[in-house]
Amino acid sequence: MGLIGASGLGLPMAVEVEIVEVRIEVTESAKLAIEKSMSDDGDGSVLVISAESGGCSGYLYDMKIVDRPDEEGYQSISVGKRTIMIHDRDSDLLNGIVLDYKDTLMGGGFQITNPNADRSCGCGQSFG
Amino acid sequence: MQTDLAAVGSRLVDGMNLEDSRPTTLLEGDGVEEVLSSISTVKIEPYPPGTISRAVICNPVGKTIDAPYVIHDEAGLILLHLCQEKPEYLSSIARNLSKKGGSVRDASLVISRSFQDEECLDQSDGIIIQDIGIEGSFRIRISSDRGDEAPSDLSFQYFALAQGGLTEHHLGGRYLPQEIGLSEFVKLQNGCYPGQEIHARLDSRNPVTKRLVRIRCEGPLEKKRLITEDGKLKIFTPFVDFFAHAIADEGVVDGVINHKGIDVEITTIHSAF
Numbered sequence: 307m308g309l310i311g312a313s314g315l316g317l318p319m320a321v322e323v324e325i326v327e328v329r330i331e332v333t334e335s336a337k338l339a340i341e342k343s344m345s346d347d348g349d350g351s352v353l354v355i356s357a358e359s360g361g362c363s364g365y366l367y368d369m370k371i372v373d374r375p376d377e378e379g380y381q382s383i384s385v386g387k388r389t390i391m392i393h394d395r396d397s398d399l400l401n402g403i404v405l406d407y408k409d410t411l412m413g414g415g416f417q418i419t420n421p422n423a424d425r426s427c428g429c430g431q432s433f434g
Numbered sequence: 435m436q437t438d439l440a441a442v443g444s445r446l447v448d449g450m451n452l453e454d455s456r457p458t459t460l461l462e463g464d465g466v467e468e469v470l471s472s473i474s475t476v477k478i479e480p481y482p483p484g485t486i487s488r489a490v491i492c493n494p495v496g497k498t499i500d501a502p503y504v505i506h507d508e509a510g511l512i513l514l515h516l517c518q519e520k521p522e523y524l525s526s527i528a529r530n531l532s533k534k535g536g537s538v539r540d541a542s543l544v545i546s547r548s549f550q551d552e553e554c555l556d557q558s559d560g561i562i563i564q565d566i567g568i569e570g571s572f573r574i575r576i577s578s579d580r581g582d583e584a585p586s587d588l589s590f591q592y593f594a595l596a597q598g599g600l601t602e603h604h605l606g607g608r609y610l611p612q613e614i615g616l617s618e619f620v621k622l623q624n625g626c627y628p629g630q631e632i633h634a635r636l637d638s639r640n641p642v643t644k645r646l647v648r649i650r651c652e653g654p655l656e657k658k659r660l661i662t663e664d665g666k667l668k669i670f671t672p673f674v675d676f677f678a679h680a681i682a683d684e685g686v687v688d689g690v691i692n693h694k695g696i697d698v699e700i701t702t703i704h705s706a707f
Contacts, residue, residue: 308483308484308507308508308509309505309507309509309512309545309560309561309576309577309578310460310507310508310509310510310512310541310544310545310578311507311508311509314460314462314507314509314510314539314541315462315539317460317539317540317541317543317544318539318540319537319538319539319540320459320460320520320524320528320538320539320540321520321524321525321527321528321538322528323525323528323529323532356533357529358472358530359469359472359473359526359527359529359530360472360473360626360627361626361627361628362494362626362627362628362629362630362631363494363628364473364494364523364526364628365526366626379533393533395529395530395532395533396529399529425494432626434494434628
């Protein structure tokens with residue numbers, strides 16, 4: 307028997323995460339890159355963009371091509387024939403982002419500009 | 435009138451049971467250790483219930499925000515925060531945990547923690563963090579009950595300054611962990627965490643040589659910065675009953691120095707609690 311045991315679920319929440327309706331902007335180059343990246347994937351595949359804790363500035367961006375998640379709590383954004391999904395828990399952090407793609411040999415790839423970020427890492431993958 | 439310093443010490447070990455009212459939270463859900471490790475200077479391993487770990491959370495420029503004790507419990511990880519208010523970094527943890535059905539809960543009402551000495555140690559159920567304090571003669575008792583011991587009227591500020599505890603003056607993003615007695619918890623192998631770039635750069639180019647010391651001084655000091663023959667001391671806490679904390683240069687050695695006719699005793703705090 308631990309200090310708290312099963313009664314932990316009865317404790318009040320210390321932190322509530324705000325949920326907002328997500329709007330994002332995807333540039334033409336990013337749309338083409340998404341199409342290209344997902345060309346071998348079926349219609350059931352989606353691009354999930356998320357913010358995980360960690361990185362040098364507090365949060366890390368993550369992008370994954372996965373089968374459409376079964377669980378609730380995701381918001382869908384149509385980009386051409388493809389779908390981007392963002393979890394409700396990330397909605398306030400990722401609302402308003404601009405997803406771009408840079409085709410350069412160094413520092414290229416998908417780039418995210420986030421109006422909610424006070425600071426970001428030089429590599430562009432972490433923000434806070 | 436000279437103060438009997440032995441008497442000051444004896445007040446600390448006279449049946450002490452000092453309640454610590456700083457916030458306590460419960461992280462519950464899958465992968466709590468991994469989520470906490472992602473922002474901590476040290477990796478939190480999935481240890482059995484009852485085990486105690488320590489996390490140190492820094493801001494992106496490597497300065498310390500919090501250094502909670504982490505109690506591994508059946509319900510999740512219990513964080514005993516050292517900052518006075520519920521810290522903002524909890525929202526990042528809550529966000530990650532809640533995607534998998536977990537949450538961050540306020541455990542302050544069900545967890546009690548107190549500083550005790552050997553004379554006053556409550557033998558009832560609970561978890562004990564042993565040998566804290568400069569002489570290692572105190573303990574932290576964590577329990578889900580309130581205990582029977584009468585609370586001490588000793589102030590937290592006094593106890594922390596006298597025994598090497600961290601207070602609001604040490605935290606809040608003001609000092610590197612290495613400067614406030616937390617060097618042992620900076621592990622660059624943990625990978626990318628807020629502040630890691632700074633810690634890594636310091637480690638390879640300019641290792642931190644400053645350290646946390648306790649100052650004991652009976653007279654009034656005119657300045658917050660003392661310059662000794664061997665280096666500088668920056669006093670950054672108020673004096674409470676002759677005790678304060680300072681950050682000392684490497685050259686400053688433990689012992690008594692005389693500063694403009696006033697004796698100042700310097701003692702290194704190797705591991706702050």
